[in-house]
Amino acid sequence: DAGITQSPRHKVTETGTPVTLRCHQTENHRYMYWYRQDPGHGLRLIHYSYGVKDTDKGEVSDGYSVSRSKTEDFLLTLESATSSQTSVYFCAISEPGQGKNFGPGTRLTVT
Amino acid sequence: QQPVQSPQAVILREGEDAVINCSSSKALYSVHWYRQKHGEAPIFLMILLKGGEQKGHDKISASFNEKKQQSSLYLTASQLSYSGTYFCGTEYGGSQGNLIFGKGTKLSVKP
Numbered sequence: 001d002a003g004i005t006q007s008p009r010h011k012v013t014e015t016g017t018p019v020t021l022r023c024h025q026t027e028n029h030r031y032m033y034w035y036r037q038d039p040g041h042g043l044r045l046i047h048y049s050y051g052v053k054d055t056d057k058g059e060v061s062d063g064y065s066v067s068r069s070k071t072e073d074f075l076l077t078l079e080s081a082t083s084s085q086t087s088v089y090f091c092a093i094s095e096p097g098q099g100k101n102f103g104p105g106t107r108l109t110v111t
Numbered sequence: 112q113q114p115v116q117s118p119q120a121v122i123l124r125e126g127e128d129a130v131i132n133c134s135s136s137k138a139l140y141s142v143h144w145y146r147q148k149h150g151e152a153p154i155f156l157m158i159l160l161k162g163g164e165q166k167g168h169d170k171i172s173a174s175f176n177e178k179k180q181q182s183s184l185y186l187t188a189s190q191l192s193y194s195g196t197y198f199c200g201t202e203y204g205g206s207q208g209n210l211i212f213g214k215g216t217k218l219s220v221k222p
Contacts, residue, residue, distance in 0.1 A: 031207075031208055033209075040214065041214065042113075042198060042212040042213060042214045042215055043153070043198065043200075043212040044212070045209055045210070045211075048207070048209060050207055056207075058209065059211070090152060090153070094208060096208055097141075097158075097160075097208075098158070099143055099145075099155030099156075099157070099158050100143070100145075100153075100155060100200075100210070101155065102152040102153050102154075102155075103152060104151075104152055105152055
């Protein structure tokens with residue numbers, strides 16, 4: 001069984017619509033992260049969580065919000081999707097001092 | 112603050128060696144290394160903590176030079192399976208495990 005899953009895996013949406021991506025883990029890790037990956041930019045941190053209801057912004061957080069009401073779930077919401085948010089989104093989990101385990105990714109296209 | 116990786120790309124024949132460098136302009140707490148194959152999630156390879164240690168993992172090893180704020184990834188006797196893009200992720204003190212990733216080094220191993 002995969003320790004970290006993401007849903008949906010692919011999504012096409014229209015500009016201006018809200019979108020929510022879900023990350024689910026079965027590892028009981030404290031830290032959860034949302035990254036986006038774009039050609040030429042590598043992986044950039046959007047938001048992260050260090051516990052239930054404890055979240056903070058990363059380097060590219062504008063236009064995104066997150067919530068974590070349970071240890072296992074970390075939701076990323078695009079409040080009003082724009083074409084610049086077309087990207088591949090990765091969720092990751094870790095414990096302090098350990099490497100990050102990445103989910104399979106969600107490919108989001110905003111038309 | 113984004114670390115600089117070099118080279119950007121390298122092509123090898125099976126059995127050849129390669130070195131990938133990751134340099135930071137700011138004092139590092141730790142360096143992570145990941146490999147990503149096309150269309151897949153990044154996979155954690157190893158973490159090096161402040162202290163200048165060297166780690167090994169099969170024929171892949173890495174070093175961390177605290178004085179130079181630089182880490183190097185060594186791939187010896189490369190195999191076809193080593194192909195992919197390698198990312199370093201740098202962590203700074205007080206960053207709660209957040210990493211800033213380099214833009215990646217694309218490694219292609221040919222038969």
